[in-house]
Amino acid sequence: MHQTLISSLISVYISCGCSNLASQLLKEIPCWDFDLISANVIIVAFMKIGESDIAKKVFDDMPIRDVVSWNSMIGGFVKNGRFEEALRVFQQMLSLNNEPDAFTFASLIKGCAQLGGRDHAQWIHALLIEKQIAINYILGSALIDMYSKCGRIETAKEIFETIQRNYVSVWNAMINGLAVHGLALDAIALFSRMVLEKVSPDCITFVGILTACSHCGLIELGRKYFDLMSSYAIQPQLEHYGAMVDLLGRAGHLDEAYAIVQEMSMEPNVVIWMAFLSACRTQKNSHMGEVAINKIETLKSGDYVLLSNIYCSANKWDSAERVRDTMKKNGVRKNSGKSWIEMAGVIHQFKAGDKSHLEREAIYKVLEGLIRRTKMEGFIPTKELVLMDVSDEEKEENLNYHSEKLALAYGILKSSPGTAIHITKNLRTCLDCHCWMKVVSKILYRVIVVRDRIRFHRFEGGVCTCGDYF
DNA sequence: GTAGGGTTAG
Numbered sequence: 001m002h003q004t005l006i007s008s009l010i011s012v013y014i015s016c017g018c019s020n021l022a023s024q025l026l027k028e029i030p031c032w033d034f035d036l037i038s039a040n041v042i043i044v045a046f047m048k049i050g051e052s053d054i055a056k057k058v059f060d061d062m063p064i065r066d067v068v069s070w071n072s073m074i075g076g077f078v079k080n081g082r083f084e085e086a087l088r089v090f091q092q093m094l095s096l097n098n099e100p101d102a103f104t105f106a107s108l109i110k111g112c113a114q115l116g117g118r119d120h121a122q123w124i125h126a127l128l129i130e131k132q133i134a135i136n137y138i139l140g141s142a143l144i145d146m147y148s149k150c151g152r153i154e155t156a157k158e159i160f161e162t163i164q165r166n167y168v169s170v171w172n173a174m175i176n177g178l179a180v181h182g183l184a185l186d187a188i189a190l191f192s193r194m195v196l197e198k199v200s201p202d203c204i205t206f207v208g209i210l211t212a213c214s215h216c217g218l219i220e221l222g223r224k225y226f227d228l229m230s231s232y233a234i235q236p237q238l239e240h241y242g243a244m245v246d247l248l249g250r251a252g253h254l255d256e257a258y259a260i261v262q263e264m265s266m267e268p269n270v271v272i273w274m275a276f277l278s279a280c281r282t283q284k285n286s287h288m289g290e291v292a293i294n295k296i297e298t299l300k301s302g303d304y305v306l307l308s309n310i311y312c313s314a315n316k317w318d319s320a321e322r323v324r325d326t327m328k329k330n331g332v333r334k335n336s337g338k339s340w341i342e343m344a345g346v347i348h349q350f351k352a353g354d355k356s357h358l359e360r361e362a363i364y365k366v367l368e369g370l371i372r373r374t375k376m377e378g379f380i381p382t383k384e385l386v387l388m389d390v391s392d393e394e395k396e397e398n399l400n401y402h403s404e405k406l407a408l409a410y411g412i413l414k415s416s417p418g419t420a421i422h423i424t425k426n427l428r429t430c431l432d433c434h435c436w437m438k439v440v441s442k443i444l445y446r447v448i449v450v451r452d453r454i455r456f457h458r459f460e461g462g463v464c465t466c467g468d469y470f
Numbered sequence: 471g472t473a474g475g476g477t478t479a480g
Contacts, residue, residue, distance in 0.1 A: 008471085040472040071473040106474035138475040145476065169476040176477065207477045214478090239478050246478080271479055278479085 007038035007045075014045040022046070023054065034058075040068050047076025052085070067101055075107035083111040087120075102133050106142055113146040121150045137167035144170065148177025165197065172204045179212035187212040188221065203234050210243035214250065222247045235265075242272050249279020254288055268295070 013022035022045065034042065039062050046055040059065070059073050070093045077086035090108060093100060105128050112121040125143065128135075135143070140163040147156035160174045171194045178187040191209055194201060206229050213222035226244055229236055241264050248257035257279060261268050273292045280289035 004471085011472090037472055042472095044472060066472095068473050073473095075473060101474095103474045110475075136475090141475045143475095167475095172476040174476090179477095202476095204477055211478055242478055274479060 004035070004038050007034060007041040011041055011045045014049055019049045019051070022049075023051070034062075036062075036064055036066060036069070040066075040072055043069065043072045043076065047072065047079060050080050052076055052080050052082060065098075067098065067104070070098055071101070071103045071107065074104055078107045078111040078114070081114065083115050086111050100127075100131065100133075102136065102139060105131075105133060106138055109139070109142040109146045113142070113149045118150040118152065121146050121152075135163055137164065137170050140164070141167075141169040141173040144173040144177055148173075148180065153177060153181045153183070166199065168199055168202050168205065171199055172202070172208055175205060175208040175212070179208050179215060184212035184216040184218055184221075188225075191225075201232055201234075203229075203237055203240070206234060207239045207243060210240055210247065214243050214247035217247075217251055219247060219251050219253070238266065238269055238272060241268070242275050245272055245279070246275040249276060250282060252283055254279060254283055254285060258288065 010022045013019065039058055042058050043055045046052070046058070055073065055076055059069060062069060070089065073089045074086045074093075077083065077089065086107065090100070090104070093104075105124065108124050109121075109128075112124055125146075128139070133139070140159065143159050144156045147153070147159065156174065156177050160170065163170065165171065171190065175187045175190050175194075178184070178190065187209060191201065191205065194205070206225060209225045210222055213219070213225065222244065226236070226240065229240065241260060244260050245257045248254075248260065257276060261272060261276060264272075273295050277289055277292040280286070280292060
């Protein structure tokens with residue numbers, strides 16, 4: 001069979017979801033002597049379905065490669081969450097004197113954003129400048145996104161100010177960056193500026209604005225911007241409804257959140273019901289929680305945990321037990337959490353149940369302290385994120401305990417920029433401390449234990465904000 | 471003919 005035909009066939013099989021046929025076809029070819037473009041097509045196709053090993057094999061066997069081959073490998077690895085391998089390919093590319101281009105960097109920057117590693121980020125950015133690659137709107141958006149996810153919102157802002165801002169995606173990246181940093185008012189201010197500069201917001205802009213409101217509990221503003229969408233002829237999508245349900249639910253307006261779900265012009269999906277379910281848990285409303293859970297057709301492990309948590313909150317231990325039994329019976333496995341940490345340039349990975357952290361107890365203490373403060377100062381708990389990993393046994397002991405604590409800790413970090421007491425140290429000094437770092441929503445925070453003093457550090461633009469909690 | 475960016479949730 002002609003090689004071009006084979007590569008097209010593989011591509012078609014994969015786009016139709018018949019990946020088995022594609023792999024089989026590849027195996028049956030006695031000798032891989034694809035021309036350049038056919039091989040590239042095959043690499044892209046297998047990367048698309050997550051078969052990076054097959055793609056790698058094809059790539060390794062190529063007698064000649066061009067920049068598209070390299071970029072397909074690097075981009076493919078990044079898409080499949082294998083950034084280390086993407087970096088390895090990139091280094092190989094450089095060592096063989098192949099020149100990277102804007103496509104190469106776009107993938108690498110995205111990889112850094114996923115990982116939240118600031119040293120890698122800086123290296124890639126420096127290299128981009130060294131190679132004198134013009135920063136177009138795609139690279140600009142990617143850079144802004146990368147720096148905000150690495151905890152360097154100030155650097156993200158600097159980049160934003162220096163690049164061409166006539167594309168909506170650049171604004172979206174910046175608005176979303178501010179939103180995840182808990183800077184909702186800045187995000188809203190940027191929206192106004194965007195309108196002044198005559199760039200039309202799109203549906204993603206509103207997702208950013210609504211999530212910003214949701215993170216900070218700005219109900220009135222959330223409602224206002226949700227209504228504003230229609231004046232830009234943007235129909236609310238599932239994502240916007242989701243943000244509203246999240247916002248209203250967290251603030252305790254369960255009925256209004258439920259009304260939104262019912263008024264939706266499309267069928268609510270699992271994400272919407274999950275947001276609602278999550279709100280039911282926070283509000284300790286097991287009745288509404290059951291309504292939500294009944295709607296969720298395909299239960300994932302997380303949904304069971306949420307329902308069980310609702311019962312725990314309402315002291316309905318029997319019901320909680322029943323849910324957990326069902327879980328076991330159905331053979332539901334909990335998703336094991338994973339997190340990444342960059343320390344002195346090295347990326348460390350942690351898995352749930354990983355008990356190798358000597359300072360785990362101290363971290364708990366910090367979080368408990370944060371909860372006390374949160375309750376005292378009346379902050380609204382925002383998103384629930386896994387700040388650190390605990391074993392399944394510990395989760396079993398008290399399902400509610402862990403997530404509640406993390407939610408509150410996250411809430412205080414996001415909703416109180418004034419909490420940090422003083423700005424003392426720079427990044428380098430902190431790296432010298434005996435410390436423990438965690439990635440919170442891809443923003444770098446550190447919990448530092450020095451002689452029984454527990455500190456929480458947040459990094460932004462190379463400046464470390466420290467706060468004492470004990 | 472093949473490669474790149476910006477979203478929520480967990």
